[in-house]
Amino acid sequence: MNKITNTTKRNTLFKVTLFCLSFLFLQINSYSQDGKKLFKANCAACHSVGSNKVVGPGLQGISEKYDREWLGKWIKNSGDLIASGDGDAKAIFEEYNKVIMPPQPVDDSQIDAILEYISNPSDGEAGPVADVAGASNVVVEEDNSTMVYIFAAAILLLVILVFTLNRTGLFLREAVAKNEGQEYTGPTTLWQSFRELMRKNQGIVAAVIIVLFFGGLLDLMDGAFKIGVHQGYKPEQPIKFSHKIHAGDDKIDCNYCHSSARHSKTSGIPSLNVCMNCHKAIDGSSGKTFMYDGKQYSMTEEIQKIYDYLDYDKETQTYGDNPTPVKWVKVHNLPDHVFFSHEQHVTVGEQKCQTCHGPVEEMEVVDQHAPLTMKWCVECHKETAVSTEGNGYYEEMHKRMTPEFKDKVMGDGVLTVKENGGWECAKCHY
Ligand code: HEC
Ligand code: HEC
Ligand code: HEC
Ligand code: HEC
Ligand code: HEC
Ligand code: HEC
Structure with missing residues (x-):
């Protein structure tokens, strides 16, 4: 009788362990084989899956153009x-002004998944369009929270394994005690x-807690659960580029550098070639200093960094052939399941950059001004009217509305984004 219960318990544990193992496997599997995710994480900053050029060429039909072996070599290290x-x-190197695509940290099976995705992208994904002149060397870094889930699953699995082993030990001891006709007094639940495990291994428990606290697990967890809520986030950037100097003092229009905001999903970060339009001449030889994030920096040194990345020699005014990509750290990060388009807001909705990003022209360092939560999006959609004036699309829509419907939504004379469907889940979620 007792035996049967024990076996059942053990079976349950076994099943839980198996479940966790398969969960872990699935996570790792989907992490490494999801072509779309891989493409977004590694390639989307520079390539679209369509035919339009971003930083590098559009990758549509790439598998027909080159064989798989060539593509593998190119993607892993085009320089070689x-x-x-x-x-x-x-x-290709000549065509793209001798800009070298940085080696990509992907293995063969990941390349297969990416190529598969490029051949069959999910609907409506032409990718970002940027009309930045020439090729570039911009890398926008994003942290990947999937790793956190894998990590959490691995820890859970370990805990369960320890329990299972420990329980098996208990069953054995209990059985031995029974066999010898003695009464078993150890723990049974x-x-x-x-509790016994904790008591017996206080040293280990303390060590684990210390590692958890100081080993950054909490940070990682924080990263996983924040899901976009990171107001005020201000990562350290490789070049101390000041928006206050450029967009404020020098009054350079946002669109000069973030030119794709008006006609594509993303705003994009300008390539260093855009910087060179001015910084060929403005080489920092004024020797001035400037403030950035409360500290003083030298113009000469920070502008020199642009030249170093481009392998540009300001004395001879020539480019070498060893450019390295600059790795700007992405400040704004909406979760993958959210769809947001700059064009929709900036061009169609006529929203100012500053409404969402704050007074960027006064910021030395841009930070995340808005919370980027769902609440933030839907509240603005509830309050803001869509601009219908001189907009053919809305005039057409007005004509088609029944009088009752017009009364209902336009009773107050305004059509808000919400009334126009801006609260529908599918508008914002993939
Ligand atoms: C930092 C920008 C950047 C990233 C990231 C990047 N590429 Fe590129 N890629 C380029 C540039 C620029 C070119 C143009 C060729 C050159 O000058 O190196 C290019 C060229 C290519 C080509 C040749 C296209 C043609 O039509 O001849 C392929 C294929 C390619 N990239 C695939 C990828 C894949 C796959 C990834 C992601 C794993 C990726 N690239 C990531 C910048 C990038
Ligand atoms: C001279 C070029 C230039 C101009 C002009 C410029 N920016 Fe930028 N912007 C950059 C560069 C480079 C970065 C990346 C480095 C950084 O984050 O500071 C950036 C980053 C940003 C970011 C953060 C992007 C992220 O990673 O999430 C925002 C938001 C932004 N700019 C908004 C604006 C607005 C609004 C204006 C106009 C008031 C403007 N920028 C004008 C070059 C420019
Ligand atoms: C339209 C012209 C123009 C463009 C484009 C431009 N800059 Fe500047 N930049 C300036 C001027 C003007 C100064 C101030 C120089 C001075 O006061 O001596 C400056 C100063 C700087 C400085 C030192 C002060 C600071 O802001 O940190 C850096 C670094 C810099 N630029 C980087 C960049 C980068 C990176 C880009 C491209 C993303 C860029 N610039 C694009 C005109 C430009
Ligand atoms: C400052 C106000 C504001 C904020 C904040 C805002 N939006 Fe919008 N949004 C608008 C306006 C205005 C429109 C209407 C554009 C138009 O005329 O179609 C719009 C339209 C949209 C549409 C198209 C809706 C449709 O009916 O086709 C989507 C999708 C969308 N927004 C997503 C988002 C997401 C996601 C966020 C948050 C990350 C967000 N918006 C934050 C003002 C805002
Ligand atoms: C309705 C709010 C809203 C407006 C208006 C808006 N942005 Fe953004 N911006 C966002 C959000 C949300 C993100 C994060 C997008 C993501 O992570 O996918 C973002 C991201 C960015 C980035 C980072 C790169 C990218 O595209 O993800 C830059 C640069 C930027 N915005 C510049 C601008 C500029 C310049 C303007 C004005 C021309 C502007 N934005 C107008 C909400 C807005
Ligand atoms: C106007 C855009 C918008 C609309 C409409 C919208 N969402 Fe969201 N949603 C977001 C954004 C942005 C986030 C990510 C920010 C966050 O986690 O707070 C989000 C996050 C979520 C999350 C994840 C929450 C979390 O903390 O992980 C769920 C679930 C969700 N939305 C469900 C829905 C459902 C269901 C609807 C329809 C009733 C809906 N959303 C409509 C923009 C929107």
Whole structure:
């Protein structure tokens, strides 16, 4: 009787363990094989899956254009392939102003998944369009919270394994005691055995707690649960680029650098070639200092960084062939399941950059001004009217509205984004 219960318990534990194992496996699997995610994380900053050029060429039809082996070599290290004298590689290199695509940290199965995604992108994803002149060397970094889930699953699995082993030990001891005709006095429930385990291994428990606290797990967890809520986030940037100096003092229009905001989903970060339009001449030889995040920096040194990334020699005014990409750290990060389009807001909705990003022209360092929560989005949609004036689309819509419907939504004379469907889940969620 007793035996049967024990076996049942053990079976349950076994099943839980198996479940966790498969969960972990699925997580890792989807993490490494999801072509769309991989593409977004590694390639989307520079490529679209359509035919339009972003920083690099559009990748539509790429699998027909080159064979798989060539693509593998190119993606892993295009520089090597160019150096090896490969004709195709050299031609692309010339065509793109000798900008080298940085080596991509992907393995063969991940490349397969990416190529598969490029051949069959999910609907409506032409990708970002940027009309930045020439190729560039911009990398926008994003942290990947999927790792956190894998990590959490691994820890859960470990805990369960420890329990299972410990329980098995208990069953054995209990059985041995029974066999020898003695009474078993040890723990019999999971909770009791947990307490006993903690008591017997106080050193280990203390060590684990210390590691959890100081090993950054809490930070990681924070990263996982914040899901976009990161107001005031102000990561350290590789070049101390001041918006106050450029957009404020020098009054350079936001659209000069973030030119794609008006006609694509993303605003994009300008390539260093855009900077060179001015910084070929403005080389920091004034020797001035400037303030950035409360500290003083030298113009000469910070502007020199642009030249270093581009492998540009300001004395001879020539470019070498060893450019390295600048890694700006992304400040705003909506979760993957949210769809947001700059064009929709800036061009169609006529919203000012500052409404969402704050007075950027006064900021030395841009930070995340708005909370970027769902509440923030829907509250603005509830309050803001869509601009219907001179907008053919809305005039057409007005004509088609029944009088009752017009009365209902336009009773107050305004059509808000919400009334126009801006609260529908599918508008914002993939
Ligand atoms: C930092 C920007 C950047 C990133 C990130 C990037 N590429 Fe590129 N890629 C380029 C540029 C620029 C070119 C143009 C060729 C050159 O000068 O290197 C290019 C060229 C290519 C080509 C050749 C296209 C053609 O039509 O000849 C392929 C294929 C390619 N990239 C695939 C990828 C894949 C896949 C990824 C992601 C794993 C990726 N790239 C990530 C910048 C990038
Ligand atoms: C001279 C070029 C230039 C101009 C002009 C400019 N920016 Fe930027 N912007 C950048 C660069 C480079 C970055 C990336 C480095 C950083 O985050 O500071 C950036 C970053 C940003 C970011 C943060 C992006 C992220 O990572 O999430 C926002 C928001 C932004 N700019 C808004 C604006 C607004 C609004 C204006 C106009 C008031 C403006 N910018 C004018 C070059 C420019
Ligand atoms: C339209 C012209 C123009 C463009 C485009 C431009 N800059 Fe500047 N930049 C200036 C001027 C003007 C100064 C101030 C120089 C001075 O006061 O001596 C400056 C100063 C700087 C400085 C030192 C002060 C600061 O803001 O940190 C850095 C670094 C810098 N620029 C980086 C960049 C980068 C990176 C880009 C491209 C994303 C860029 N600039 C694009 C005109 C420009
Ligand atoms: C400052 C106000 C404001 C904020 C904040 C805002 N929106 Fe909007 N949004 C608008 C306006 C105005 C429109 C209407 C544009 C138009 O005329 O179609 C719009 C339209 C949209 C649409 C198209 C709706 C439709 O009916 O086709 C989507 C999707 C959307 N917003 C998503 C978001 C998301 C996601 C966020 C938060 C990350 C957000 N918006 C934050 C003002 C805002
Ligand atoms: C309705 C609110 C809203 C308006 C208006 C708006 N932005 Fe944004 N912006 C966002 C959100 C939300 C993100 C984060 C998008 C993401 O992570 O996918 C963002 C991201 C960015 C980024 C980072 C790169 C990117 O595209 O993800 C830049 C740069 C930027 N915005 C610049 C601008 C400029 C310049 C304007 C004005 C021309 C502007 N934004 C207008 C809400 C807005
Ligand atoms: C105007 C845009 C918008 C609309 C409409 C919208 N959402 Fe969201 N939603 C967001 C944004 C942005 C986030 C991410 C920010 C956050 O987690 O707070 C989000 C997050 C979520 C999350 C994840 C929450 C979390 O903390 O992980 C769920 C679930 C969700 N939305 C469900 C819905 C449902 C259901 C609807 C329809 C009733 C809906 N959303 C309509 C913008 C929107």
